[in-house]
Amino acid sequence: MMAWLAALPWFEIAEATLDTLLMLGASMGLTLLLGLPLGALLFLTGNRQLLAAPRFYSTASFVVNVLRSVPFIILLIVMMPTTEFITGTSLGVPGAIPPLVVSAVPFFARLVEIALKEVDRGIIEATQAMGATTRQIVLGALLPEALPGILAALTVTAIALVSYTAMSGAIGAGGLGDLAIRYGYHRYQHNVMVVTVLLLLLLVQGLQMAGDWLVLRFTRR
Numbered sequence: 381m382m383a384w385l386a387a388l389p390w391f392e393i394a395e396a397t398l399d400t401l402l403m404l405g406a407s408m409g410l411t412l413l414l415g416l417p418l419g420a421l422l423f424l425t426g427n428r429q430l431l432a433a434p435r436f437y438s439t440a441s442f443v444v445n446v447l448r449s450v451p452f453i454i455l456l457i458v459m460m461p462t463t464e465f466i467t468g469t470s471l472g473v474p475g476a477i478p479p480l481v482v483s484a485v486p487f488f489a490r491l492v493e494i495a496l497k498e499v500d501r502g503i504i505e506a507t508q509a510m511g512a513t514t515r516q517i518v519l520g521a522l523l524p525e526a527l528p529g530i531l532a533a534l535t536v537t538a539i540a541l542v543s544y545t546a547m548s549g550a551i552g553a554g555g556l557g558d559l560a561i562r563y564g565y566h567r568y569q570h571n572v573m574v575v576t577v578l579l580l581l582l583l584v585q586g587l588q589m590a591g592d593w594l595v596l597r598f599t600r601r
Contacts, residue, residue, distance in 0.1 A: 388571055392559060397579060400555035402473050403545045404583075407480035408538055415485045415537075416530070418444075419492025420518060426493075430504070430514050444486040452544050455479050456551050476553035480544055488537040495529030496522055528599045535591025539584050546580060556580055 422440060424431040450458075459479045460470040467474040499522055507521045523530070549557025556576045564573030 388575060389563065392563075393572070393575060393579075396554065396556045396559040396576075399473050400542075400545050400557075400580075400583070403476050403480060403548065403553070403555055404538065404541055406473075406477050407484060407541055407545075408534075410477070410481045411484040411488050411537060411541075412534065414481070415488035416492055418485065419489035420496065420522070422489060422493040423496040423522075424514070424518070426497075430517065444490055447482065447486040448490065450483075452479070452483050453547055453550060455483055456548060456553075460551075471552045472554050475551075476545065476548040476555070480541060480548070483544060484537055484541055487540065488533060491533030491536065492526075492530055495526045495533055498529055499525045528595045531591060531594045531598060535587060535595070538587045538591070542580060542584055542587070 418440075422437065422444070423429060425433040425437040425440070427434065427437075456476075456479050459482065463475050463478045464470045466478050469475050503521050503525055504517060507517045512520065545553075545555050546557030546560070549555055549559070549561050552558060556579055560573050560576040563569040564576065
């Protein structure tokens, strides 16, 4: 057992773990920044909502569905020229972030829209009756009421992004996925593959536990 552990490239494992966390953190931050407003806009422009705009909603919904349906590994390849234009490279951590964000934003936005739809319509009508503006309704009523659902959506998105970061290793993006491919697949070092999988499992479990705690913490009893 000691020999098995000693044979592991611990420096490369630590570096790959850090790269995965950087990819996850950066992509999650941008996904929240872009996906939350997009999800709110989808909700507000939907049928019988505050800013109902059927044509806009149909177009935006179609684009969201198209982006959600593209397999991530294909999106990685298709976006290489765009990624290189934005970041200056299609490799490493910077090269993985644009496709991660493009893949995650529509997914998260749709979940946000669903969470907002679950808010009791009576709350919206009550705030409207008090003369609240659309902005006040969204910020003061909708988002606070939908917060547990939004946090759950964020957790699901984060876990999906972990698997996407692993897939990014196929194009040399770095991280644990890249390590698993280089050592576990090409060099047949199964001990590295086992450790990589365990680290990914721990990361997913940690995200799920943190998300569950936050949802419970902000659920109104």
